[in-house]
Amino acid sequence: MERNKKRKNILKISLASLIIIANLISFTGCAKETANNQGDSGKTEPITILNVSYDPTRELYQEYNEAFVKYWKDKTGQDVTVQQSHGGSGSQARTVIDGNEADVVTLALAYDIDSINKNKEILSKDWQKRLPHNSTPYTSTIVFLVRKGNPKNIKDWDDLARPEVEVITPNPKTSGGARWNYLAAWGYALRKNGNDQEKAKEFVKAIFANVPVLDSGARGSTTTFVERGLGDVLIAWENEALLSLNELDKDKFEIVVPSVSILAEPPVAVVDSVVDKKGTREVAEAYLEYLYSDEGQEIAAKNYYRPRNEEIKKKYASQFPEVELFTIDEVFGGWDKAQKEHFDDGGVFDQIYENK
């Protein structure tokens, strides 16, 4: 009897200690929260905002954040810290849906920002009208990165459909860049075949038949092509291709610009429900607006994004070759339609990739 009692006591003590530790954790969690939220009371109080972005913008926002912190300090005297998160555009949108408290989202395409609102309205529906140029302060396009000397002689989209060419591109289901890649190829085929959708489908199917591996994000595909040495050609963001060329080995790769490509518009938006809860609206809006300033545009151009500002575009003209660009609205009737037709479950992409 005595023994049993003591055993029970031990169990009780261990249970109690477990509960105490569990409580301690939740308390430290709470304490952190309140500390984070205090930033908004006075102008001089330091403030923190979170920018949830897509894969290839790491270098861009690293440089831009430094510039913005300085600009904001000079203007208001307030210290601001910009936290960054990067990943595939679709999966980043997913974390915001799941409750990652982004003050601003800077994603690869408008559809991903729209999809944040799928379950409930997290940001205002008219977000794309709130900033100039469809809320896209910089643009890019889709080009090819090939190995030095262009051994497979790749000049245009047609060469990607040749059976002996191995093509690297990420998965359009998760990667924003990959969706631009896919639509660029589709748009080229339409133009070449007098708007024949069936022929375009055949053409894109032939390209994807040459893809040995679909990474989940643009950066993953770049490392597959550059580091692991897989494939003959990487379909990539122009900014990503220029970056890999300049950051890595200039003697190992070259860029091929196709005859026609798509105007890729990666948009930015303030997440209303988050900034209103945290009281960070003013700084979050200024953060996005400053992307359109001369300094912001210059930083974008330096990081290989095509600036909207014409003067700065001229200054960096040598970096961005002239290429005929079509927009997603012209050819596909906007992102909503393109997404439903091509990338949703059972859409055209599923059809061509499953029957590969």
Add this chain to the structure above:
Amino acid sequence: MAGIVPIQIKTAKTTQAERRAVKGSKLVPVILTTIAILFFVLMLIVPLISVFVKAFEQGANLYFASITDPIALKAIKLTLITIAITVPINTVFGLTAAWAIAKFRFKGKNVLITFIDLPFSISPVVAGLIFVLLFSTSHGLFAPLLNAWGIKIIFAQPGIILATLFVTLPFVARELIPLMEAQGTAEEEAALTLGASGWKTFWLITLPNIKWALLYGIMLTTARAAGEFGAVSVVSGHIRGLTNTVPLHVEILYNEYKFSAAFAVASLLTLIALINLIVKNVAHWKIQQQSKM
């Protein structure tokens, strides 16, 4: 914690056939050991060395700059906090669970054993998603509570700690259960009949018997807590300097083409593995020393 297998010394009475069998099999152990060592070198030593080679590729300066970078330090700090919280909790849990399972008979014992093994059989990604389903502030099961109290679990440190707790839960218990079962309850019963209290029995009899297995279980828990990627990646939100642990930081560096820096930070994780190995060997050696006395 394999015991020491006594080598059987053959006496002169061994038969002719036996002698032939022993002679014939002399080559076999040599071949087997060679294969084992080659495999070991190829699969473990070469990758291990290559981590350090790549880490120091651009010099020791870059190596130290990479691991003292403020963001890297924050990742290291977060990993250390995670270890400091998860390891003690899982040690206490593992001890109590193993003790209950090995030394007592009760209803639902097999169910408990199965549940302890659950984190082993669930993919870490699914483990992470479980926490998203529970603690998402927009559609999670506890969303109303979390929003009412203004608590953030996922995409914050508590989520990372919870996910790590989940995946490291079985290690201590799994190390202890077989040993404690093998040892049986005889010594404890003797102590109790001699009038020792439950606590005293635990501290003086049970704990000394299992201490090295316990230590090994703790080391395994620590290694996994430091190295966990999948589950933590799902609940982290990848916010730099805030919710990135060391393994996530390694991935980020790798994706930013900072290969040497990535491997420099990765070498810290490798060091934990090496320390683990040393502690384990010391533990083993200590046991032998003890049994000699």
